[in-house]
Amino acid sequence: MDFNLDLFLQILIIGITYGAMIALIALGYTLVYGIVELINFAHGEVFMMGAFFTMQVVLWVGVTSESATVAVVGALALALLAAMAFSGGINYFIDRVAYRRLRNAPRLAPLIAAIGFSFILQNIAIYWRGSNPVTPEAVIPLEIRSLNILTAWFGLDTNLRVRLIDFLVVLVTIPILIGLSWFVYRTRTGAAMRATAQDREAAALMGIDVNRTIGTAFLIGGALAGAAGMIAVYYLNSARFQMGFQYGLFAFTAAVLGGIGNLSGAVLGGFLIGIIWAMSDGFIRQFIPEWGAQWTPTVIFGLLILVLVFRPSGLLGEQVPDRA
Amino acid sequence: MTAPQPMLDLHDVHTYYGHIHALKGVSITVNQGEIVTLIGSNGAGKSTTLKTISGLLHPRRGTVSLFDRQIGNQPAHKVAAMGVAHAPEGRRVFSRMTVRENLEMGAFTLGRVDAADMERVFTLFPRLQERVNQQAGTMSGGEQQMLAIGRALMAKPTLLLLDEPSMGLAPLMVEAIFGVIKDINKLGMTVLLVEQNALMALAVANRGYVIQTGHIVLADSAAALRQNEMVRKAYLGED
Numbered sequence: 084m085d086f087n088l089d090l091f092l093q094i095l096i097i098g099i100t101y102g103a104m105i106a107l108i109a110l111g112y113t114l115v116y117g118i119v120e121l122i123n124f125a126h127g128e129v130f131m132m133g134a135f136f137t138m139q140v141v142l143w144v145g146v147t148s149e150s151a152t153v154a155v156v157g158a159l160a161l162a163l164l165a166a167m168a169f170s171g172g173i174n175y176f177i178d179r180v181a182y183r184r185l186r187n188a189p190r191l192a193p194l195i196a197a198i199g200f201s202f203i204l205q206n207i208a209i210y211w212r213g214s215n216p217v218t219p220e221a222v223i224p225l226e227i228r229s230l231n232i233l234t235a236w237f238g239l240d241t242n243l244r245v246r247l248i249d250f251l252v253v254l255v256t257i258p259i260l261i262g263l264s265w266f267v268y269r270t271r272t273g274a275a276m277r278a279t280a281q282d283r284e285a286a287a288l289m290g291i292d293v294n295r296t297i298g299t300a301f302l303i304g305g306a307l308a309g310a311a312g313m314i315a316v317y318y319l320n321s322a323r324f325q326m327g328f329q330y331g332l333f334a335f336t337a338a339v340l341g342g343i344g345n346l347s348g349a350v351l352g353g354f355l356i357g358i359i360w361a362m363s364d365g366f367i368r369q370f371i372p373e374w375g376a377q378w379t380p381t382v383i384f385g386l387l388i389l390v391l392v393f394r395p396s397g398l399l400g401e402q403v404p405d406r407a
Numbered sequence: 408m409t410a411p412q413p414m415l416d417l418h419d420v421h422t423y424y425g426h427i428h429a430l431k432g433v434s435i436t437v438n439q440g441e442i443v444t445l446i447g448s449n450g451a452g453k454s455t456t457l458k459t460i461s462g463l464l465h466p467r468r469g470t471v472s473l474f475d476r477q478i479g480n481q482p483a484h485k486v487a488a489m490g491v492a493h494a495p496e497g498r499r500v501f502s503r504m505t506v507r508e509n510l511e512m513g514a515f516t517l518g519r520v521d522a523a524d525m526e527r528v529f530t531l532f533p534r535l536q537e538r539v540n541q542q543a544g545t546m547s548g549g550e551q552q553m554l555a556i557g558r559a560l561m562a563k564p565t566l567l568l569l570d571e572p573s574m575g576l577a578p579l580m581v582e583a584i585f586g587v588i589k590d591i592n593k594l595g596m597t598v599l600l601v602e603q604n605a606l607m608a609l610a611v612a613n614r615g616y617v618i619q620t621g622h623i624v625l626a627d628s629a630a631a632l633r634q635n636e637m638v639r640k641a642y643l644g645e646d
């Protein structure tokens with residue numbers, strides 16, 4: 084079987100868009116783990132809540148596929164910000180009412196609390212929109228969603244398709260990643276976050292309000308998940324109360340793969356997992372006809388195991404609090 | 408001569424770790440401009456005393472006052488904002504940050520980094536200037552100790568708490584660190600110094616306290632403590 088370059092590139096593009104979503108979610112896991120060493124099991128559901136709230140905001144604004152382009156773009160931008168605020172708020176709230184009280188409890192306690200919140204959020208979602216997959220209001224008409232910008236905008240003569248929706252995913256993700264990096268490495272609160280992540284007591288001695296700083300990390304991690312939720316709604320054209328599970332699991336895997344606590348690692352891991360996911364779903368079949376998407380989790384977790392065996396601290400190295 | 412101005416006062420402080428009663432009624436006073444040392448053997452409660460002052464721990468009984476304010480129940484970041492800098496035991500520098508970033512974190516309460524303060528730290532510890540872009544975690548133990556002290560100085564504290572600044576350092580380095588402690592005190596900083604190296608500590612301090620299993624058992628001028636029979640036997644290794 085010949086190597087089909089066009090198909091490969093096509094699947095790569097799908098992988099990159101999946102990867103962008105995974106990376107945004109993975110950052111939330113890694114931010115929180117890096118600072119309080121907690122696997123926030125509710126994080127996938129925080130992402131799912133972002134998706135549900137996005138659909139709600141678009142309903143409230145009332146735009147449809149008939150609306151003027153500016154109205155649709157405005158509504159989507161508003162929905163993005165709203166989803167970020169909503170998911171960030173939920174994550175902050177969970178930390179404030181549950182994890183903060185358990186900060187000095189045995190590690191199992193906050194973990195169980197996280198699992199509890201994950202069920203609570205799923206049930207809220209079922210109450211909100213039912214347990215069947217929900218299709219969002221078709222504000223972007225299909226022919227525009229899948230417009231090939233390579234031919235339509237750049238006039239290239241190619242079989243390769245970069246759909247407008249793929250482009251939008253990247254358009255939303257990149258400024259968020261740049262903004263995060265600016266925040267973490269260039270602002271006072273970002274410095275406080277990095278210090279708290281390395282040594283909480285020493286950070287407090289510097290005058291850093293540790294609880295507030297941890298709260299900020301939850302807020303930001305949640306906001307990134309909310310952005311991913313907004314993207315997921317329009318990229319997948321569907322949302323369901325359980326969607327947080329698979330995406331959450333893959334994103335957590337991405338964070339571990341890149342090195343837990345390491346922000347660049349989460350982004351790298353996210354894109355890697357997205358690309359492997361897409362390749363397994365769509366490309367390997369070229370060589371192994373029996374191959375199907377059902378093998379994807381096996382591939383992803385098999386790879387995770389390999390990486391952890393040979394590089395236990397992940398591809399870029401884990402960054403966890405110093406042992407005092 | 409005017410009466411000394413008390414800056415820090417601990418009165419009958421009891422601090423616990425869960426059920427472990429670590430401080431059993433500690434009373435200590437530090438006056439403005441002094442170097443006061445707290446000496447005692449392993450597990451006596453020296454570090455616990457400093458943590459109780461800086462707000463990492465809170466006394467279950469007794470009071471901690473800074474000037475006229477009760478700070479016993481204040482969280483650590485608020486005590487830091489009142490001008491108390493604590494260079495904790497074991498250095499605790501931010502290992503994934505550079506030397507410069509660590510010093511900048513030291514000035515967190517001030518809200519901005521004063522170039523003159525950084526220059527002052529570099530004058531005291533020229534080695535830090537040579538290593539300014541090095542990751543703190545990759546420096547030697549002695550260099551990290553200099554950084555921990557420098558970082559505390561960056562806050563321009565009114566009261567500096569030092570927990571075993573000489574630990575693990577070569578003799579020459581110990582002399583240098585104690586020289587620096589004297590220098591910064593001359594610049595007007597009040598110092599509470601915890602040490603196991605009682606010889607050096609009593610040489611730089613004005614006054615001292617001896618702590619044993621959570622009790623203060625002796626309080627006197629440094630000169631008198633150097634002559635004290637018990638101190639000579641137990642802490643200066645003389646017989």
Ligand SMILES: Nc1ncnc2c1ncn2[C@@H]1O[C@H](COP(=O)(O)OP(=O)(O)OP(=O)(O)O)[C@@H](O)[C@H]1O
Pocket residue numbers: 424427429447448449450451452453454455456496603
């Ligand atoms: N985190 C903790 N949990 C329980 N007990 C503690 C803890 N930290 C200290 N202790 C106990 O409190 C007592 C005083 O300890 P502290 O660290 O203040 O001693 P120290 O005088 O600083 O000793 P060293 O010279 O070894 O540093 C000891 O008995 C110690 O075992």
Ligand SMILES: [Mg+2]
Pocket residue numbers: 453454455496
């Ligand atoms: Mg100690």
